[in-house]
Amino acid sequence: MTTGVDAGRLAALHQREVERFIAERPQSAAMFEHAKEHLHGGVPMSWMAKWPGPYPVFVQSAHGAHFTCVDGIDHVDLCLGDTGAMVGHSPDATVARVREQVERGITAMLPTADASVAAEELSRRFGLPQWQFTLSATDANRHVIRYARHVTGRAKVLVIDWCYHGTVDETFATLDGDQVVPRRGNIGAPVPPSETTVVVPFNDVPALERALATGEVACVLLEPAMTNIGIVLPDDGYHQALRRLTREHGTLLVMDETHTLCAGPGGCTAAWGLEPDVVVVGKTIGAGIPAGAFGFTSELSERIRRSVELEDIDVGGIGGTLAGNALSLAAVATTLTEVLMALMSPATTEADVDRHTEAFAECAGELFATQ
Known part of the structure; x- marks a missing residue:
């Protein structure tokens, strides 16, 4: 059975993003290494170590649908604290x-x-x-x-x-x-x-x-x-x-x-x-x-x-x-x-969710089409 997915290309794209992640987030890397001295697994709660990437992103601030990491990068947050911040960060x-x-x-x-x-x-x-x-x-x-x-x-x-x-x-x-x-x-x-x-x-x-x-x-x-x-x-x-x-x-x-x-x-x-x-x-x-x-x-x-x-x-x-x-x-x-x-x-509420979901799907489709 074939899926139509080029596994080799997928692996190459993944490796590219890992290298980009490391290059752009040296402060998070340094904080993670320091944290491992006294935090089990380098994080205050074990789930925080499960994110994709070689180490977790350390957060500097968060507001609305965004957070900024200690390396100054603005992130669009699709997790929102696993819905703990469903209303947006720091309303x-x-x-x-x-x-x-x-x-x-x-x-x-x-x-x-x-x-x-x-x-x-x-x-x-x-x-x-x-x-x-x-x-x-x-x-x-x-x-x-x-x-x-x-x-x-x-x-x-x-x-x-x-x-x-x-x-x-x-x-x-x-x-x-x-x-x-x-x-x-x-x-x-x-x-x-x-x-x-x-x-x-x-x-x-x-x-x-x-x-x-x-x-x-x-x-x-x-x-x-x-x-x-x-x-x-x-x-x-x-x-x-x-x-x-x-x-x-x-x-x-x-x-x-x-x-x-x-x-x-x-x-x-x-x-x-x-x-x-x-x-x-x-x-x-x-x-x-x-x-x-x-x-x-x-x-x-x-x-x-x-x-x-x-x-x-x-x-x-x-x-x-x-x-x-x-x-x-x-x-x-x-x-x-x-x-x-x-x-x-x-x-x-349902109408708003549908509208935002359709807009996200359209943007995601355009993004993946360019990769």
């Missing part, structure tokens, strides 16, 4: 509010007015009345799983094959035939995932029904559309079947909208009329300031209230010293109400 309104809040106080482990503003706006967008805040969507997913197990008395979590929900142990599982196994690359000796996790393929309603019928599943945790293996959209009727089956079997339905928030002001939950028990968000809600959140129904709120002892809440595995801090909530409240264009309709 003016959030920067101004964060600067003000830093001077007033960063954290006190007590609520601020911004917490209510942020929760009210999230409730308006997603239709869920009760909210809690964390430092990341990963933490939010962990807390939701704990609450789900607590109120249902069940041990297992159901996730989708090849899903991604942050560094949550229960979600690092995939299918090998009909066996639940650790996901490739999972670091550490994990608890056998079959003890904690049920895995089914996305859009497979019969598999979902069989799994829920055991009565062992506390919650189903999934994205409304899968985003970490490309975009996988739900089949017609899938979400309706998912909601019906989870209700029939007493299983909580959790939508992780961390990535799919870009579908509109209320993510896919609002755009598609979904009715989850819990919604998880993070990353972009704080414009890059660490923040996550989870919202849930009044019914679930009451179940939690009745079954959790307030005296032991700080050692119960929920929350954290810096979760819901004043700085994060100032960023979230401002980003949601001033930056993320809360009044924009899903239809307008």
Whole structure:
């Protein structure tokens, strides 16, 4: 089988770009070598070493859709901090509010007015009345799983094959035939995932029904559309079947909208009329300031209230010293109400995405045609 791609020419073009990268970024190279003395792998977080090129680019500043590296090169940023800066780097309104809040106080482990503003706006967008805040969507997913197990008395979590929900142990599982196994690359000796996790393929309603019928599943945790293996959209009727089956079997339905928030002001939950028990968000809600959140129904709120002892809440595995801090909530409240264009309709969002995608495809086609 031939692909029509000249492998030799592709290799030559790649080598040319590597040499150009090295020639243009000597300061990044020097900083990388120095960083390796005290940073494992030369980076503060291991993912930062995975970019193409012989070493990572070190950033000097970032604003909007661009960042400038320490070698003074302006980059058009198509990653935007893996959507942490989906609204653009350092939006003016959030920067101004964060600067003000830093001077007033960063954290006190007590609520601020911004917490209510942020929760009210999230409730308006997603239709869920009760909210809690964390430092990341990963933490939010962990807390939701704990609450789900607590109120249902069940041990297992159901996730989708090849899903991604942050560094949550229960979600690092995939299918090998009909066996639940650790996901490739999972670091550490994990608890056998079959003890904690049920895995089914996305859009497979019969598999979902069989799994829920055991009565062992506390919650189903999934994205409304899968985003970490490309975009996988739900089949017609899938979400309706998912909601019906989870209700029939007493299983909580959790939508992780961390990535799919870009579908509109209320993510896919609002755009598609979904009715989850819990919604998880993070990353972009704080414009890059660490923040996550989870919202849930009044019914679930009451179940939690009745079954959790307030005296032991700080050692119960929920929350954290810096979760819901004043700085994060100032960023979230401002980003949601001033930056993320809360009044924009899903239809307008979709039209803008289509327009920009077509323009990008046209520019990319012209670029590749000249190589």
